[in-house]
Amino acid sequence: MSITAPTQATVPTAATGRRLIRDLDEAAFAAHYGCDRYTATVLGNRFDYLVEHMSARLLTGAFSPVLRDFYDLACTIAGPPELGYPVPAASNGIVLMAGTTIDAVPTMVQEFGVGRLNPGDVLIANDPYRTGNHNNDLVFTRPVFVDGTLVAFVTLNAHQLDMGGTVPGGFSATKQNVFENGLVLSPRLLVQGGVNVPETWNVIFDNVRMAEVLYPDMLTVCSSLELGERLVQESIERYGLQAFHGSMRYATDAAAERMALGMAELPDGDWEAEHGVDCDGVDDTESYPVHVAIRKRGDRIEVDFSGTHRQARSSINATVWEVKTAIGVALKYNFDPRGRFNSGLFRNIDIVIPEGTVVSALPPDGAVFLYFEQSQVILATVLIALEKALGERAIAGDRAGTNLHTAFGAHPDGTPWVSAMQCGGEIGPFGANRHGDADTQCMSYLANGVAPSVEAIEKESPVVMLRHEPVPDTAGPGFHRGGNAMLRDTLWLTDAAHSIIELRHKSVTGFGVHGGGHGVNGGVWIFPPGEGGDAVVPGTDSEAFGRGVPWAGVIDPASNTPSPDGEYIYPFSGANTSVRQSVLRYITNGAGGWGDPLEREPERVLRDVRDEYVTIEGAARLYGVVVSGDPHEDPEGLVLETAATAALRERLRAVKP
Incomplete structure (x- = not known):
């Protein structure tokens, strides 16, 4: 199967050596679009x-x-x-x-x-x-x-x-x-x-x-x-019907032209990458890699999904419509981040998709529900494939998974309640790029929602929000730092069945670019009540994890903390039903950094230590910056040890691969 966007444009672009829309004089513009530029802009x-x-x-x-x-x-x-x-x-x-x-x-x-x-x-x-x-x-x-x-x-x-x-x-x-x-x-x-x-x-x-x-x-x-x-x-x-329709064509033509000009700046070439989810909802015997081959010639790009894994056995699949959207967004981030999002975006993009893959599933067995997980895989795979071609324009990986959580049960009077997408890891970090450090309190590159208010969550469901905060030292280090993983603890006051969506822990999702480091992956835990049946509110130190039961992630079996060398915890092995007074903990994956972390200004690292995005130990290990003081008790009294920092960075550069 191939998808080629319809070519509505009649105004050629500079990439083909012809006129741009802005080169049309007023008479030519009016003849083509049925209105003047001012009207087209107003209607746009x-x-x-x-x-x-x-x-x-x-x-x-x-x-x-x-x-x-x-x-x-x-x-x-x-x-x-x-x-x-x-x-x-x-x-x-x-x-x-x-x-x-x-x-x-x-x-x-x-x-x-x-x-x-x-x-x-x-x-x-x-x-x-x-x-x-x-x-x-x-x-x-x-x-x-x-x-x-x-x-x-x-x-x-x-x-x-x-x-x-x-x-x-x-x-x-x-x-x-x-x-x-x-x-x-x-x-x-x-x-x-x-x-x-x-x-x-x-x-x-x-x-x-x-x-x-x-x-x-x-x-x-x-x-x-x-x-x-x-x-x-x-x-x-x-304004009249002719101007109304002409302005529609103008808005989409302008978007197509901007994308074509942006893509024309990238040297012609071929690039490939593969990325995927850990498992499906049947078991963890299969992972589902998505393979993309990108071919760029002039002002057109072809994205070929040949070699992508067959459709999954459960509802983690996507369709060709999600492929088209994710490809368009990924390329727009790189080639036209400020223009409108409309149908003109796709005009110069050709997509080749074999049928029956995890991103082009067919009914009845290729069930589609968690399409957004595959959409994020597609976008990430395109970013990985284009990293070297883009150079300093490359974009680091975000936390990748949506980390959605749903709980449901019944009130004492028997009426059902549902908490959907409120108490999991829905809010997390972006990856860094050449413009600066990444945000931590976001959704994903393909979503634009906001964090629901704590008051609204607690009013509608039997839950108490205990903690919502960044986790230090989880962001990918770089000249520009990635966003930190987010930790969220919720106390469930009654029995509740929990559905968790965790598909991206086996491999790095917050990949660094342009010399930046990777983010640290997280997980999900349940903390049951104590012997008397009362809730036990866990701390955030490494020892506290030992009292929890891991539900998802790659976890050190001795400490129950996330570890790349740990054991994979399959997230769908049981009904995931908690008991009353249990605490559910989500830690998202951290996002990737951009640029060499040893080039990051020490003053910015000091500020990160003060704001608890980075610990004193992390500043030395990740950035080669030596900081003294106590960020908890006296954050404004922290001291940057300039001489020690210069010496440490020299040693780290000497052993850098």
């Missing part, structure tokens, strides 16, 4: 406003914590079929969902039939093989008509708290086919002519848990689509 910004306004409507009205707190949604606007469904703008939600939504809309419309759509309709689907992502990500698209003509689509791809299946909330690596995965909806009308379609609503709510959350959220999604429709119609009324 209005597209951004439109999708963000729709997103804000949902975020402020959502009941689900996954939507309200995690921003697990994406909103797009697309042109009509005769223009090739151009997408000039996507919201600042989960980029994984924004990318797949670009292709989901034409797939849904073509299967349902564009001639069957009418004003006031809302079309939905959630089949991963049709729309990308997973069953919980329900795509809602509303056709927009003006004077009886279909002129656009406004779309929200919004995560639903539950869509049926064997596990509440759906987050599990152990589901082995599409029948266990949850409710599958082919393209169908949710709303027809402004009236709800009872058959569609009923089939959803006959199969899902927590309907009291899904129902109002779906109503809010429909309201957001109505808002988007109104904004589109107002824009066309003010």
Whole structure:
């Protein structure tokens, strides 16, 4: 299978020796786009406003914590079929969902039939093989008509708290086919002519848990689509349909041109890399490497996935739509980090994907749910492959896994509760690049959510947040330091079944680049209550880990601490059911550094010791910097030992490979 983006551009680029968009005079621009530059620019910004306004409507009205707190949604606007469904703008939600939504809309419309759509309709689907992502990500698209003509689509791809299946909330690596995965909806009308379609609503709510959350959220999604429709119609009324569609083409052409110019700067060449997850949800006898071969010629790049491992036996697979999105994001980070994310991004990228691999799974046995894990593998593999070609522009690896955690149980009155993506390692570090040190309190390179508030978590689930802090000496050292691993301890007040998503511990995920060091991998532990049944709150020193039971990671069997020489703990071996008053500990992987750590200014290392990103011992070992004092009791009294630092760095450089 190969994916080649449609070529809507008629304005050639400098990479081919022809004119750029900016080289068009006013008459040529107006002839090509049906409006002047000023109008195209205004409408381009209005597209951004439109999708963000729709997103804000949902975020402020959502009941689900996954939507309200995690921003697990994406909103797009697309042109009509005769223009090739151009997408000039996507919201600042989960980029994984924004990318797949670009292709989901034409797939849904073509299967349902564009001639069957009418004003006031809302079309939905959630089949991963049709729309990308997973069953919980329900795509809602509303056709927009003006004077009886279909002129656009406004779309929200919004995560639903539950869509049926064997596990509440759906987050599990152990589901082995599409029948266990949850409710599958082919393209169908949710709303027809402004009236709800009872058959569609009923089939959803006959199969899902927590309907009291899904129902109002779906109503809010429909309201957001109505808002988007109104904004589109107002824009066309003010600027005209020709200018509206011309501005769509301009926004996507400009994005394609920026990417082509960026890729043209990279010397032609061929590069390969392989990277993957540790296991699937069946056992740990297989790992699943993803192989990429990148071929760059002129202003085009081909990414070939031949040699990638067969599809997994459980729901850790992804589809071709996630491949396309992850490749686009990885290349955009490198070649056009400041431009818009829209459908023009993919125009100069060709992708070759064999069918039936872990990133191109087929039903019914190639179940897709944890697609985001494979998406991160794809992005990381591209970054690894391009490191030498990019030189100082290379980007270090982040913590790679999502480290998602789900717990579920019942309140004393029997009503169910679910804590989804709130109390695990969802927040973690980025890798460093040439611009500076990396952030520690982030999600991943392919997500753009935020950490939910502690108060909201504790109000809705029987849990107490005990600790949320960086772990010293876990960041990849470098001239620019990677982000530190994050530690989170939660105390569960009642019995709870826990589902953990840990697939990236056997190998380094936070890889360093341009001479930078690797980050340190983490793990998951459960600390049972003491002999009297009361909770035992563990410390963070190495001895404290001995009282815990490892649930995931590569762990030293003697100390229970993470160790690259330890034993691998398979994360899906049991039901992972904790008892009352247990403490769950997550430590994410640390992220990679950029540049030679021995060149990092000693003053910056001193600041890291003061802020407890680096210990005094770590400063000497990782950076060759000697610091004296007590960072805990007197952080501002730390002293940089200049002479000792110079001598230590000289010794370390002498033995450096």
